[in-house]
Amino acid sequence: MSEPVRFLLSDMDGTLLLPDHSLSQRTIDAVRSLREAGVLFSLATGRPPKAMLQTIEALGVDLPTAAFNGGTIVHPDGSFLVAHYLPATAALTTLALFADQPDVEVWVFSGGDWLVKDPNGPMVPREQHGLGYPPVVVESFEPYLLRIDKIVAASNNTELLIELEAQLLPKVDDQAQVSRSQPVYLDVTAMKANKGEALATLAAFLGVPLQQTAAMGDGGNDPAMFHVAGLSIAMGQAEEAVKRQADVVTGTNAEDGAAQAIERYILKR
Structure with missing residues (x-):
């Protein structure tokens, strides 16, 4: 060039x-x-x-x-x-797939907040150090469905994240981007x-x-x-x-x- x-x-x-x-x-x-x-x-x-x-x-x-x-x-x-917000249908599909995984922590980013159901997950301290602020604990992600910026599956089981990426891609095809931003994070965001x-x-x-x-x-x-x-x-x-x-x-x-x-x-x- x-x-x-x-x-x-x-x-x-x-x-x-x-x-x-x-x-x-x-x-x-x-x-x-x-x-x-x-x-x-x-x-x-x-x-x-x-x-x-x-x-x-x-x-x-x-x-x-x-x-x-x-x-x-x-x-x-x-x-x-x-x-660009994640379409609610893609968000629901993603959350349903991630919910059944014992090795995976699910995080939702919405309106400037980092939302978690379990603040004691093993990946939380690392993320909190990186972000510089703590998560907000919620009982359900449902109230945030219309304004989700990003959903993250976090896990030290990097092989599992590779499998989840392959499973999720066809389910949210043309609706969402799915990529591992780091080996331990699988990010789901809007198509654009x-x-x-x-x-x-x-x-x-x-x-x-x-x-x-x-x-x-x-x-x-x-x-x-x-x-x-x-x-x-x-x-x-x-x-x-x-x-x-x-x-x-x-x-x-x-x-x-x-x-x-x-x-x-x-x-x-």
């Missing part, structure tokens, strides 16, 4: 963030250098909007950002550029809530042609934007199936691979 990159859209967890969810100084400096070079920069993540605020502030992001894999694209003032749509929407909003965009990520929800971007960058620790869909592979997130990629593939161009 010979076109200069004018806009980089990056994943957060497993990409910009270290394994402990913090930002390294090298990454902060690399993003600052991008902006000084006139390259636009934003974030696309499976996280909810309020779980992005700390990173947005630390990196000085002043553009709309994509939460819930692109389900909501949020302006810096908190207003929405885009909001994917990072590819988010990249296209943001590029159009910013007036940047797609061939002058770059996308960087590590999870099963990132190839959607790899296929849209002019340049796609996979992290070193990504699964092979993710790496194969990227133009280039950088170091792992523990090695500041995102900063390496910015320095090598974007700033050097």
